[in-house]
Amino acid sequence: MVFDSESGMLSCPSCARQDPIESFPEENVQTFFSEDEAKEYHCNNCGAVILTEAETTATTCGFCGAGVVLGDRLSGKLAPAKVIPFTISKEEAIQAFRKWCKNGRLTPKGFMTADRIKGITGIYVPFWLYDLNSRAKVKAVGTTVREYTSGDYIVTETKYYDVYRDIDLHYVKVPVDASEKMNDELMDKLEPYDYGLLKKFKMPYLAGYIAEKYNYDDQDLLPRVKQKIKEYTDTYIRSTISGYSSVRYESKQIATQKKHAEYVLLPVWMVYYDYEKTEHTFAMNGQTGKVVGRPPISVGKVATWFGGIAGGVFITLKLISWMIVGELW
Template sequence: MVIHYKCPNCGDDMVFDSESGMLSCHSCGRKDNIENFSEEYITTAFSDGEAKEYQCENCGAVLITDADTTATTCSFCGAGVVLADRLSGTLAPTKVIPFSISKEEAIQAFHAWCKKGLLTPKGFMSADRIKSITGMYVPFWFYDLNSDIKVQAVGTKVRHYSRGEYDYTETLYFEVFRDITLDYVKVPVDASEKMHDELMDRLEPYHYDQLKDFKTPYLAGYIAEKYNYDANELLPRAKAKVADYIESFIQSTMAGYTGVNYRKKEISTEKTQSFYVLLPVWMVSYDYQKAEHIFAMNGQTGKVVGKPPISAGKVAAWFGGIAGTSFIALKLIQFLLGGGIW
């Protein structure tokens, strides 16, 4: 089923406006609250199953979509449409963080980010080769996890002291036991096979206090994907994301010891609940020296991640500067110690 949100004033298609958080009509400027939008102005067109072809209710054009797409725009009339049959049942998200950065703001933020690249080529820093910038909702699973941790170790405390002409080292040994319970909430793991996992991880953090109950109008005017992996399939990744935090917490409880020798460390991490969420991402395609570079921007905070090209000349100059500074510092120390000057 394809859904269009029609403007009650002029009949044109409405899209979600990130600045106001409302449905907005580009033709007459009308804005409507998503919560109160009348079903009278929602039009639908039905399609069978998971077919890749949908018909635009606005102009009649056939929309060719990927089987994973849940929201898109008509290439012919530009209408924002939501494929509701791919957002129902087990495919229905529980929560969504709406876009709070518009396309124009995203472009400005990307320009500013490019100009900060101290080791990137000047041509890249101009940020004038953006091929495309696409707003899309990426599917994530959020996990609430509980870790039960039991530790047995031997801790040592070492003390050095002197008496008379003799220096002494005293080593005390302690049996250490730890029984720890840790809870983690809203651990995010992206569920789209198209998205690079490391890139999506680096977009964190999002402000989860702005999570809203999912409603399809939030997707109007954007591209959205449905998940490719269910919550059970991605649970190992969620556990791996908290593993370093668990180790860090265990170590923090051993801070009073000079050294620790672990005899037993049992860590059991289980899922208490999981829920399906859509998070906003601007995907930026940038053309530089006939090569395409892909960057991602957090659609809520404006944080940009990706690997920009590096200028070999700037890198050489940077290392040369470090070497030169080190040489000057060494000569200055030599002079102060009576070793003369260069």
């Protein structure tokens, strides 16, 4: 039986029997995998470590599409706390990817036909979800400038204000992928997921898919998640200081602490596309269908596009000139 993304149940492709996963006995929900429950597969091509059912004897790597061979058995490794199941089937993922290819304005026509899909793999990618608290203490000088006329004089009045902020910020479920082989930028762009649909992890959700083992624990990735929220923290601080002509920061102290971290699996379709003897890898959010990746660019289309912009600017400038001097070129 495999997990059916449409019904959210375990489904048998032969007899059409379906079993609900949520009603599975609690003894099937485990914190640790035993040696007989799951195996590690090591990809000789890219080095990724993949988890799959113990009975599986051969599969393909969800990262590079290559065949993988059996490595050491998995024993005593912490299982995920929660999982977001796939809601997009393989067929729906293929159709969504083809539609995405055809929307590429600057991609070659051969790529837009979307008929060179080499493979597509559903993989659960390991993530850590962080709950964080940031305490920000800010000292700045705000300046206001006002000009007015007094008799024969134009007066410029400048005032300076001491600005203090003591801000308490809370972040909930900030995701960071824990895979060594998965491109971090690609995974960040797959966001957002609907974390309201997180399910308590049960092994049957993995049926028919593969899942990678995490390479980094929550402490290893703490510096990265702090860096990830830094821009949002800075933006929020700036939003609280308004009404000034300019602001000069004298000090900005931000202390971020981890309140909680949870290990989860998130669904990703990896698409391998062969174009002009080069394999391109794309990722699709297995819950929303969002596609990310770098498609090839057509030099001819780029030249035409920029030529059109340049031509449009030239015509606009000529029209402005005609309106001013009453003469077209």
